[in-house]
Amino acid sequence: MSTTLARLAQTIESRKPEHGGDPATSYVAKLFSKGDDAILKKIGEEATETVMAAKDARVSGDASGLLYEVADLWFHSMVLLAKFDLTPQQVLDELARREGLSGLAEKAARKDA
């Protein structure tokens, strides 16, 4: 896993209440203290902002805003994973498992099952 992702996952984990995360000084601790729905709401917002940024980029030809929104989306997705004691490595493992398997072939296999 990239060291940036690994470090961020570690920081997010350290912000959990059981590890002493303080909602007064930490955005992640504050999200954890608000509960699952607050995290899900942020994911919905960031996903929508990603869509809007892509539409803006299509019009302006400048995709730089899309990078910021996808970073926000990835970050909040990592908070969600941590909330459920899952790790980015597990997501990468799932992507690795899928490597080389065409999405079209996978879908067809599902239909046959």
Ligand SMILES: N=c1c2ncn([C@@H]3O[C@H](COP(=O)(O)OP(=O)(O)OP(=O)(O)O)[C@@H](O)[C@H]3O)c2ncn1[C@@H]1O[C@H](COP(=O)(O)O)[C@@H](O)[C@H]1O
């Ligand atoms: N990568 C991020 C990161 N990306 C985005 N954000 C925050 O996510 C929020 C995004 O929400 P919006 O863009 O909707 O802005 P907003 O209106 O201010 O947000 P809300 O008040 O609606 O939640 C902002 O407050 C951003 O600062 C992040 N906050 C933290 N991190 C990482 O998490 C680490 C731990 O952060 P703390 O827990 O705050 O110490 C940091 O060192 C960073 O590495």
